[in-house]
Amino acid sequence: MRPFEYARAADTEQAVAVATADxxxxxxxxxxxxxxLMKDGVLGPGRLLDITRLPLGGVTHLDDAVRIGALTTMEELAADPVVGRRLPFVREALLLGASTQLRNMATIGGNLLQRARCRYFRDPTVPACNKRDPGSGCAAIDGIQRMHAILGTSDHCIALHASDLAVPLAALDALVHIQGVGGRRTVPxxxxxxxxxxxxxxxxxxxxxxxITEVEVPLLPEGARSRYLKVRDRVSYEFALTSAGVALAVDGGVVRWARIALGGVGTIPWRAWKSEDLLxxxxADRGAFRAAAEAALEGARxxxxxxxxxxLAGRTLVRALEMAAGAAS
Incomplete structure (x- = not known):
């Protein structure tokens, strides 16, 4: 590990100013x-700025949304009663995303910013990784590809986005609140x-x-039901081969409203806009759900x-939709 300096931020403005300047x-x-990643030599910052004592934790309940401080832990968010009641697939993604020990340490902001789980990115002895060394190539394209993406890939990278939590948050049109030296901005x-x-x-x-200071997550409409389904090689803590975060409002056997995102298949959390339109x-039957799955995977490479x-991703999505529709009926 490269030697580094350690510092602690006194407030958010100071933290942003110090980091921006260096x-x-x-x-x-x-x-x-x-x-x-620092121990493995993949990352080597000269200074770590500790932000854990900044006032960026906790969950604020609004009428139609929750605002989640970036330093809220995964476990704290999973235990929030409003999240459990109004955003159950967010809670499911949190519980399936990490062990209890990790959930008590990992923050929401950090989860959204976690780096790729590509074995080639994480091994500095592999010279060809455009994500780690731009222009060097992509060893994964001709290597072991099982845990890589099929959507949003390019000839330069097929690394998978690893966050479980980001999948339902993408489906929900969550907003990311960001603090910079020039002020604040919000990005979907x-x-x-x-x-x-x-x-x-x-x-x-x-x-x-x-x-990142906060993540704002709209609550599901009353009556909507949701599921997060994760398929993996083993039941214990493991990254997704495929996953689906879905929310549905079903009335009289008809889908009135749908939100769908996929994980385990995209270089980014993959929002299935066309599938939502089709539904x-x-x-609310298997035929419609299969058509939605086909639409979600159009353009896969x-x-x-x-x-x-x-x-597998198509089957995962169909099953998640069936589970959500069954809960809604």
Missing amino acids: PDTSYLAGGTTQLD LTEFYLPPGSTPHIENVLRHGEL RNAP PLPGTAFKVD
């Missing part, structure tokens, strides 16, 4: 992924992440020194090691 400074919150989560294109090392719209005023994900 390209070699990184924020430190839960550190559950960041410290591992569906616009926060950037597909790799030719610049896989640029993963989101944050500028250096900007800090609006469609019967599987490689030999990820070809199985096309069928």
Whole structure:
């Protein structure tokens, strides 16, 4: 691990000013992924700025949304009664996303910013990784591809977005509140992440020194039901092969409203806009759900090691929709 300086931020404005002025400074919150990457030599900031004592924790309940402080832990959010009652698939994603020990350390802001789980990105002895070393190539394309993406990929990167939580939050049109030296701005989560294109090392719209302060999540309408379904190689803590976060409002056997996002298949949390349109005023049955799954996976670019994900992701989405529709009937 590269030697680094440790500092603690006194307030949010100071933290943003210090980090913005120094390209070699990184924020430190839960550190559950960041410290591992530093130990492995993938990341090497010259200074860690500890923000854990900033007043950015807790859940604020509004009439139609919750505002989640970026330093709220995954466990705290999962235990929130409003989240459990009005956003059950968010709670399911949190509980399926990490062990209890990690949930008590990992923050919501950090979860949304976790780095790719690509084995080639995380191994600095592998020279070809455009995400770690722009222009060096992508070892995964000709390597072991099982845990990689089929949607949103490019010839420069097929790394998978790993967050379970980001999937239902993308489906819900969550908003990310950001503090920078020039003031505050708000970005929809569906616009926060950037597909790799030719610049896989640029993963989101944050500028250096900007800090996520809150995530605002709209509550589901009364009567809507949701499910987060995660398929993985083992039942214990493991990353998704495929996952689906869905919410439905069903009336008289007809889907009146749907929100759908996929995980385990995209370079970003994958919002299935076309599937939502197809389901609006469609019967809540397997035929409609299969059509929605086909639409969600249009444009998939599987490689030999990820070809199985096309069928598996479709089945995952159909099953999640059936589970949500069954709960709503």
